[in-house]
Amino acid sequence: MSNFIPLINVRSVYNFQESLIKINDYISFAKKEGLEYLFYCENKTMYGVAEFFKKASKENIKPIIGLSIELDDKKIITLIPKNKKGYGHICLISSQLNDEVKLSDDKIYDLLKECIDKNIILVTNVDDKNDFFNDAEILNTNEKNIFFNTVRYISDDDKEHYRGLFALKNGITINEANDLYKINESYPFSDEILEVFPETENVGKYICDSVELDIFDSNEKHMAKFIAPDNMPSFSYLKQKCLAGLNHYFRNIKNSDIPNEYIERLNTELNVIEKTGFADYFLIVHDYVAYARRNDIIVGPGRGSAAGSLVSFLLRITTVDPIEYNLLFERFLNPERITMPDIDIDFQDNRRDEVIEYLFEKYGRYNVATIVTYQTIAFKSAFRDACRVYQIDMELVNLITKSLTEDYLAFEEILKTQKLIKEYSEKEEFIPIFKLVEKLIGCPRQTGTHAAGIIISDVDLRTVLPIRQGLNGIYQTQFDMNYLEEIGLIKMDLLGLRNLTTIKEILDLIKTNHKKDFSLSKIDLNDAKTFKILREGNTTGIFQLESQGMTNLIIDMKVNNINDIAAASSLYRPGPQEMIPEYINNKNNRRVSLVDKSLAKILLPTYGVIVYQEQVMQILQLVGNFSLGKADIVRRAMGKKQIDYMISVKDEFISNAIKNNYSEEKASAIWNWIEQFAKYGFNKSHAIAYSYIGYWLAWFKAHYPAEFYTALLNGVMGNPSKTSKYIKEVKHFGIEVIKPSVKPPYNKFEKTRIKSVYTSSENRIYMPLTLIKGIGRDFITTLNNVVDEHEDLFNDLNSFFFYMKNKGLNESNYTLLAKAGSFDCFGYTKSTMVANKDFIFSAMMAFNENLPLEKQTKIENLFEEQLNEEMESNYEKEVFGFYISANPITKLKNENAYFKPTDINKLVENMFDVNIIGQVSSIRIIKDKNQNNMAFVTVFDDTETIDLTVFASNFENLQYDLVVNKNYVLKIKTQKYKNKITGILENIVKPI
Structure with missing residues (x-):
């Protein structure tokens, strides 16, 4: 007999910082001690119940789950469900306990009276409430001599x-x-318990025998039902919508008859959807995507394998024609391996919540939930x-x-x-x-929210799993995403994508500045100007193409269509990167060697290299006569190295290939060749869809650069490095960048202190006050309100500071505004405004709020500091993290032209003895393998930043001469590390 017996009130780490018992450790302990069943009861929550149940069952340990409730008087009630109905009761109770209102003990008793019945065993040390709990089976620990202490650690x-x-x-x-x-709250030995609580073991066994529950045993799918007009059956309505979409696409957009290929493809897809019963799923997604489009919320062109579905395209869930790009439905929904469809949708990130709110209102507050995550330590x-x-x-x-x-x-x-x-x-x-x-x-510290997942159920979620109050009044599951599908809940991913918000802002700016209102679908996908800027490496701000490595690949590939962009993003990943040289060589030299000529149609579009998973499937179909459904199963097995399955299916492939007039040797060679690519191949549906987003941004950059950069700048507020980079680039387009000012450029732009604004009439971008580190939005909102109230606010210093008294302008944010040049509109330099702070605040304190402005003592006769350009530039660096007006390094380069400095952004690999002029922004000293000091030094100039390595042999001589925030002429040699140009510092030529 074991030294331990299962105990009821065992807390786990899911009662945050109230236990040391991790579920894996708990089950390992049970296995070691030979326990046949285990109790699991968190206090008020059920966060770890699904994980515990799954892992205990896997180890052939019977899981007995429950819900403990610690009352304010420290007494404990534990509810143990006997069956699925009882489980539903405790899910409801836990959900109520984790709603927005904390329940008093009396309210908890009322809740229990309402919810529990004979399907629950109630274990308690409360003596005076036995008649309160209806038909529940009550085991009172005070009467039964049951061990009922809480256990918080094992040993x-x-x-x-x-x-x-x-x-x-x-x-x-x-x-x-x-x-x-x-x-002491450790897990005690059985002889210690039974001596004091002799009935504990018997009661434990009795409870175990009474419980017949498997929370994962149901095959029910709790997908919400879509209510079609006139109560039409879901599939009939889906088919009707698809046929209407097909007619519209060819009659109104393509201006042609519908090709048979599209009709056959649609019929195939609809047949699979009808057989699998997924019509409601498609219609629900279609509905919330349509809601977003109706409300001018930008929706992505597609994501993941769903872009391979013609049904998704005709419902406008996606906007990429799958037949045009040879995308496969079976990669998305495989009739030979039925799994839930997974349609992930991107929305502009600042309006995603509106779509979730729509679902909440449409399907009901207890039928829609976000998904919990756990932030581990x-x-x-x-x-x-x-x-x-x-x-x-x-x-x-x-x-x-x-x-x-x-x-x-x-x-x-x-x-x-x-x-x-x-x-x-x-x-x-x-x-x-x-x-x-x-x-x-590894212990969970707190809950979070899954970035995208939403559950939409046809039943009250509280009957299926416990939920809790989440953000914005929308509930959240207590189980994480790993256990939802097994209890019949389907996760839908609604993602927020910053780049779509940028696109929406660009469209709005174009509409304001140029009176043009156009749709993304009307953008020419073969625009020469767009591909020219990509081939030149002008990829800053372009989705997926912005990194140095991707930029280099785009240049080398000489991209000239959407397919090229998709291939680049698919190849630029660990593994496929090995194939980049062959791909580029084949593409640019037009020399492609194929493993077999019969594969030309599949492989020539990617110049003989397998780039996509869909190509693996097509080869398996062509050579081995596999259906696309089976080909997808084989592709997955190849990627996961399922050896036993692969051996059997390889024989079938070769046998079928021989029947298809391939030699055994050739068939074997093709199999071995595709097998090495299967684990690297990328999802073409996703690659094509996401290439549209990158292309759209590149098109805007080519045709509307001011609006493009304005939106980019608004998206990177708080990121000095990117903001500085974008400001430098936008100046190359001849667009003036105006630093933040307390005075808006025009009255109609009173909100421009929050966001950047481009005015086409002046060809200027006005930067917002939020650019200044330390200036909060509350102050800016107050300033906006004062602007609205007082037309004469900016007449002079006197007016401004009179009206701003007691309006959030303090000495700290005054200094920041002065150093940023935000008071330049009053005709004084930054240095003068900084130097006169005490004088101005003394004058402000003397203002009498009971007298009108004209009767106040005026702020005048400021002490004017002599202009010091270097100091004023340093002020900008201090408050913005970079320079806006003038970078002093530009001046230093001119003054030290003798050294022939190279701009950092023009450095390339393997340059020797090249001089740069820049400022040291950071020095990180580490020990090399010989325990000698060496350093990594970051240097920036007026074009870019570079990381330099100073080896120990050199650092010993230079360490006292290298100082942060100092300017130097440096001699370096360049190299490439992780697709980024870096350097080795050879010598300090001259401090400047």
């Missing part, structure tokens, strides 16, 4: 670690926790928390952790790879800290 050895967790939870030190936390956070509890100096903590370039979730891994941390882990005073860290790593 007595963990008590010290739990005290650390207790300290962390309560914001106290370990010493204070030792004084406050006296009880990684090493850095665990270590800092543990050190805080044990009162370790934070400077030492920073020293220990500063060498970490990434965070870790595997404790053993960090000790293997981080020498300094391993050294400290062996120091006596740090041993308890690291033991606590090991316990904390």
